[in-house]
Amino acid sequence: MTRTLCQSGTVLHALWRFVVLMVAGCALATALTANAAPSQERVTLQLKWRHQFQFAGYYAALFKGYYWDAGLDVDIREAQSGEDPIQQVLSGHAEYGVGTSDLLLLRQGGKPVVVLAAIFQHSPLTLLVRRESGIRSLPDLVGKRVMIEPNSAELFALLKRSGVDSDALKIASHTFTANDLIAGKLDAMSAYSTDEPFELKEAGVAYDLFEPRSAGIDFYGDNLFTTENEIRKHPDRVRAFREATLKGWAYAMQHQEEIIDLILTQYGERHSADHLRFEAKVMERLLQPTLVQPGYMHLARWQHIADTYASLGLLPASTSLEGFLYEDVANADSERNRRWLVITLAGLLIFAAIAGYVLRLNWRLHASRERQRVIVDAAPLALFVLSDENRIQDWNRAAETTFGWKSDDVRGRNMLDFVPPETERGALMSLLDDARRDKSSTRSGETWANTADGRRIRCEWRFAAMPSSDGRQSRLVAMAIDVTAQRELESRLQLMAHADPLTGLANRSLFYDRVERALSLAQRHTGHVALIYIDLDDFKRVNDTQGHEAGDIVLRTIAMRLRRLVRESDTVARIGGDEFVILLQEVGDREAAMAVANKAEEAICLPIEVRPAQFAHVGGSIGVSLSPQHGTDSEALLRSADAAMYRIKHGGKRGVACAS
Template identity: 50%
Template structure:
């Protein structure tokens, strides 16, 4: 019974040692499938083609990820969804910079559009021939379009020189004459004007040197700190999806139309894809590439508008896809953990053997004491017996008791 108790104690200590090793190695162990959510900044369309391709081609699945792609609707704030933990990743504008300065730990993982997709659109026959003709007019500008406001300011058109109208996200407001200009994505709304047979003009912030990034993939600093490997895998799989989407535009357009939304026709989706070529420039620039110098320039434009303090530090805002290699440190930690386990197991074994030896010695001492006690009793009985006893071994006298001594006169 005691042997079983010793064995159980040994196994218990070994089990605790293995649990300790598992705890030490847990940060480096491969996780199973992780479910994450990607919050888009608008409804399903080719604008987000890379994410659909990553899903369809199994890039997310191969990375151990299960991804839910969430569309946004008018009036919804996709960035807030991520900040509030309702999604792990999101697509946002360069106004993410402003949130970072406010203390919200936004981290930009990759840039999709190398040039701004936003522009102001007017009807060609509406008498507006230059951007300056917008003075005194009604203009719809969607939220998150700081580059358009900066564009107007640089052209000398301050906010008090035009009437800002809430955006309806419908080109009908322009076609009906309800407004004189609307903010649009050059990849999207112009198609509706083309379908309506109306000629239009586009005014881009790039005309005055405002060249913002667009559709930036981002997450929170908290997720990056807790799950750096998950963030890395999601980013890599997403960019792989973007590479595929831009090389297989027709296939992905049909994928979107068949699986995600028929809000846009196939021809509309193809139009988006063609327009996006000049914004992504995939033949010249790796999809997702970010230039810190460009981001500093964007920050300076915001500072010029009084929306951001000058000299804003980008530290921590831009994701580093190639951080310092800490593989050696992980190996050292794993090695130390392994040696610790061995040391604990050796100590447990030594303790077990020491206990067994002590137990054996104690048992031997008890037997010896019992024998001595029996011998003493026997000797008392032998010496004090009234009968005479002689002990002879092999014909040789060995011993006798007191009665024998008296009888022999010894």
């Protein structure tokens, strides 16, 4: 036995020397690489528009030296009238470009485009019209002069979903300004909600926007892309360009005034400082930098975009996204976060090594207790050893950091007495019992856990049995990973996919889903469902006279008031710029629905303070429909409520009507 232990020690000693040499070698290689002077590779970034805050992150990456530090000499080229920016990249005149979600259509059409990052979480692309034109809905555009920029498929999808054939429009090439619309030479134009509305406001021209999101078409915007050829020939350059770009975007959104000054100094004063500030403010809602990291994109969201195109006949059904997303992004998307993946895998490898070693050597490791303690204590993730009574025998430094208790404070205590909350104790006990019953594999699960400072964290657990030398008692090696931040990010992303970013209310897609579920439930129980369709009166006047910031305050306040009126089982949604819908589940009768609608009208009409001692006043034209009298599906009910609302709107505004 002594010889066996010596041999085991010799092997471990050799393994330890190997690990030390490998780490030292990696550190030396990293240092040499870091100290080597990079040779600058010249590349071109093709923008999709003229220089403005829309591209702030790229300017920050250039002038803060992020591109240069990555070994890149970058030329940022603005778009020119008559040029297709995407074609500039495909033809080799630029290595990288900025494009809309049309890139997906081009990919399916055989073009070798690959998306590297989604800069805008919500597309700013919209149709802009003069209010005095009399265009109140998209069908009013038939026969009208419309200026649309290249690669605007989401706008054509909006038109198609609204029953408008693009062939019925008089489409003109884009001039990159709103001058013709302001002068009345055009009836509508494609625009960015971050840009041209400011020009019309400055010119004193009232305007309306038709946004794809109001029709449930919620796409990414301003995607950074390249070609398969660039990735195949220069993979390191692509990775460096992407990382430097995203670093630039993080800096730009945190230092907006600095980048505005930079744009004015380096690229001229095509836009005023106030115009650039307007861009930056609107972009905050579209990029959502406080919720997600710059460039984040989700495979499922792209699949939803593909499905939307397919539903409109622009793509075949079951379109494959293979090869469309940059490999590094696709891999990161599958685990939410590449850094998290690296840390987790490293921890799992360490854990597997410890657990495997324990299972193979059993009592030998028991005899080498001090060596085990060193290994456990040095692990980068929370590791601890439990006795057969779940008492803590070892508790490493990472466990101290994760949970807050020092090793001396917890050694000998039963972990079930203080680590899990009382509601989670049974679930954790089941994991421990399963691990002891099946000694050949690990057991994993996820629960809440307490910390020394009174917080609760979400923990991912791994347990492996470690039999003692007498073969009867069974200790456990436990690993805990704090996944609280990861789960919170997942919740935020889930909310983003189904919520209106300004008000936090349900968006159109979630609303339709809940209506269909409510109707299905009502049919089974012979109940009623009611829809209350609300169109704000005089909201445009607030935007025009008191500014968009005041308009946002009005919308958020109305949303809050409507939520307070209804039960938790009901749903309030924002489905358009100033349009809201309330879903009442299991409503008693017409009078009950009308009572809620009248309360909503009263709440909307109350003054709203938009600035100290400055108030905005709006009203509501409201239509009500009930199932099954006015329809048995969501579309029919919404049309009935919409028709009732328009009776109020055309009859003088501010009131409630029930569908006939």
